[in-house]
Amino acid sequence: MDSIVVTGNGPLNGQIEIAGAKNACLTLMPATLLTEEPLTLTNAPRLSDIRTMTVLLQSLGAEVSALQDGKVLAMSSHDIHNHTAEYDIVRKMRASILVLGPMLARDGHAIVSLPGGCAIGARPVDLHLKALEALGAELELKDGYVHAKAPGGRLVGGTIDFPFVSVGATENALLAAVLAKGTTVINNAAREPEIVDLVECLRKMGAQIEGEGRSTITVQGVDRLNGATHPVVADRIELGTYMLAPAICGGEVELLGGSMDLIGAFVEKLEATGVSVEATPNGVLVSRKNGRVQAVDVTTEPFPGFPTDLQAQMMALLCTAEGTSVLEEKIFENRFMHAPELMRMGAQIDVSGGTAKVTGVEKLKGAPVMATDLRASVSLILAGLAAEGETRVSRVYHLDRGYEKVVRKLSGVGAQIERVKEG
Numbered sequence: 001m002d003s004i005v006v007t008g009n010g011p012l013n014g015q016i017e018i019a020g021a022k023n024a025c026l027t028l029m030p031a032t033l034l035t036e037e038p039l040t041l042t043n044a045p046r047l048s049d050i051r052t053m054t055v056l057l058q059s060l061g062a063e064v065s066a067l068q069d070g071k072v073l074a075m076s077s078h079d080i081h082n083h084t085a086e087y088d089i090v091r092k093m094r095a096s097i098l099v100l101g102p103m104l105a106r107d108g109h110a111i112v113s114l115p116g117g118c119a120i121g122a123r124p125v126d127l128h129l130k131a132l133e134a135l136g137a138e139l140e141l142k143d144g145y146v147h148a149k150a151p152g153g154r155l156v157g158g159t160i161d162f163p164f165v166s167v168g169a170t171e172n173a174l175l176a177a178v179l180a181k182g183t184t185v186i187n188n189a190a191r192e193p194e195i196v197d198l199v200e201c202l203r204k205m206g207a208q209i210e211g212e213g214r215s216t217i218t219v220q221g222v223d224r225l226n227g228a229t230h231p232v233v234a235d236r237i238e239l240g241t242y243m244l245a246p247a248i249c250g251g252e253v254e255l256l257g258g259s260m261d262l263i264g265a266f267v268e269k270l271e272a273t274g275v276s277v278e279a280t281p282n283g284v285l286v287s288r289k290n291g292r293v294q295a296v297d298v299t300t301e302p303f304p305g306f307p308t309d310l311q312a313q314m315m316a317l318l319c320t321a322e323g324t325s326v327l328e329e330k331i332f333e334n335r336f337m338h339a340p341e342l343m344r345m346g347a348q349i350d351v352s353g354g355t356a357k358v359t360g361v362e363k364l365k366g367a368p369v370m371a372t373d374l375r376a377s378v379s380l381i382l383a384g385l386a387a388e389g390e391t392r393v394s395r396v397y398h399l400d401r402g403y404e405k406v407v408r409k410l411s412g413v414g415a416q417i418e419r420v421k422e423g
């Protein structure tokens with residue numbers, strides 16, 4: 001397993017290119033199952049999760065070719081000969097559950113392994129299943145698999161009332177409803193930019209959808225969908241992550257290809273710490289003069305609130321803020337695993353349930369730390385950028401799931417960082 005070694009090296013200056021969004025690409029890819037015509041995604045990120053989704057779609061019979069060094073995914077599903085998503089692929093990546101809705105919509109039957117939990121929480125899929133039942137699906141859970149059938153071979157439009165916001169369940173509902181017979185109304189739908197991106201792609205394919213980005217989405221089912229070419233939206237979580245690098249180290253960095261409206265609440269919080277953020281023609285410019293940032297309180301919420309996927313990274317900044325910050329994690333039940341690792345670096349964090357109280361210290365000290373999940377791993381790297389001495393982050397395979405070329409992007413703005421092979 002590789003490690004990443006970071007040594008605190010003063011302010012950062014330069015530009016970082018933001019890639020396409022992992023969480024948009026993972027819901028756009030299964031849309032290939034909805035048509036026999038080619039669906040091509042451009043601006044795709046080069047990540048292990050994308051490769052996992054590729055293997056899953058290929059196991060069903062879809063053709064997926066990664067062109068231009070993986071930036072273009074040319075897909076076509078004219079011959080889906082297998083309707084079972086196997087456990088050994090699904091267990092690696094929860095987003096695999098997103099093939100359930102489109103397979104059911106396309107051929108009226110599917111068998112998909114339940115994904116199981118992950119480090120940050122149990123992460124059940126009950127809302128996904130309830131949504132599909134609202135569209136007429138008959139589901140049976142057997143041996144860890146969901147066996148799904150649409151009576152008469154076709155789903156029927158219906159009303160889906162989500163008791164709370166779920167990004168994935170909203171995506172599965174959309175991927176199913178577009179080919180259902182009749183109208184579907186999704187209430188309490190997720191409003192994330194990745195949902196908007198999925199709808200824009202489905203609309204290019206001929207789907208009739210209204211309301212994306214708001215809490216109620218209406219879908220008029222159609223009989224068939226065409227192929228399309230669609231650019232994956234910029235990754236707002238990668239954007240926010242790298243905005244924190246100059247915030248933590250000082251200096252001035254321009255993030256190319258990202259836009260602030262994708263992370264409104266995060267920008268407000270970052271500015272409240274005293275960091276300056278401004279839109280430029282090519283992206284976002286973040287700068288911090290010398291002096292410490294100020295403590296702020298953060299509560300994670302569904303979009304447009306503060307993204308849970310930036311909570312760990314924000315904590316890394318607040319570890320050296322002036323004052324005490326309170327972070328409330330409201331989306332997942334176990335998403336503070338980066339806290340004990342940051343404490344090994346001298347951070348003062350008191351975690352109790354879904355609340356973490358961070359008392360800022362002048363400087364962190366480099367130390368060997370362990371990545372536990374995707375966003376925790378990058379939070380430790382960010383902390384190491386400004387810590388005194390060397391920080392060695394092990395188990396960086398977590399990082400490869402969601403961040404492409406981290407070492408190159410950060411060393412390009414002056415960070416002292418390298419990837420080392422270990423064991």
Ligand code: EPZ
Binds near residue numbers: 094129165
């Ligand atoms: C998506 O996960 C993202 N993943 C997550 O990003 C992100 O943290 C999350 O949305 C919230 O924004 C992808 O898009 C691939 P949810 P998802 O359904 O869809 C509970 C990352 O780091 N829930 O919005 O799984 C669930 O346990 C990843 O890139 C149910 O109880 O999230 C959680 O507590 C991490 N039943 C809450 O709802 C369900 O059927 C929100 O989950 C579904 C979810």
